[in-house]
Amino acid sequence: MVEKVFLILMVLLAMLSLNTPKLRRAVIYLGILSLASSFIYLLYGAPDVAIAEAIIGSAISTVLYLVALKKYHVFTIYYTNANYNQITDSQITRGRAQVLRDVEKFFAEREMEPQIIYTTHDYRFVLENRNFDLLIHQDFDEVYFYGNKEDYQVDAFEEHVQKEPYDPLRSKFIRHEAGGGK
């Protein structure tokens, strides 16, 4: 009976950690999952396996997940421009803004993969309906950065923007609650 309750708990936690929108939550769910699984090993009479699972599951793999979470991250950047009605290839290569080049350099130095998406949608539409880490909206000579509130890399980027403003352009940084599109 008790075994069955804990097995149900494990299935529930495994599904939760697959479906979570934020990876930090998945680390916590996986910690509880490994605790429950090692208690089940105890109930089935395998205390040695239970000790190994407790050491590997809750100590080593938590550290491993956290380090991996810090190191690797595909960074989704949306770029909208007020005077783009439609986007062509030549516009992207020729009109490649100085801002975007600098953003790419910033993330390349930090060993991350920036994934830049050009869109003709209005920036308010992107803010409400898309899931992003950084939204760059250019309106002639004003640049707005909308950063995801819970992202650690965005913090570093905000400091960078405040240190070196893009000179002819006026830039402004706005923290934004995590996206609408999950």
Next chain:
Amino acid sequence: MTTLNSTLLVISVYIFLVLIRVIMGPTIWDRLLGLNMITAKIIISIIVLAVLTERSYLLDIALVYSVLGFIGTVLIARFVERKGKI
């Protein structure tokens, strides 16, 4: 044996109650607190198991659990508090 089963069942009901907070919790700190509470509940159920089946080596396992649960909680808390630096 019925005492053991009923005690463990009550503790597992508590674990499910805490799990609601872990799933719903608006901030990461609620989830972390829930993780710590579930660790405590599982340690208690190991001790109950050890006492009622008279297997004293299970108490050593409870000791290992408590130390490792502490380390895991502290690491996640440091990670969130110091913004990605462990």
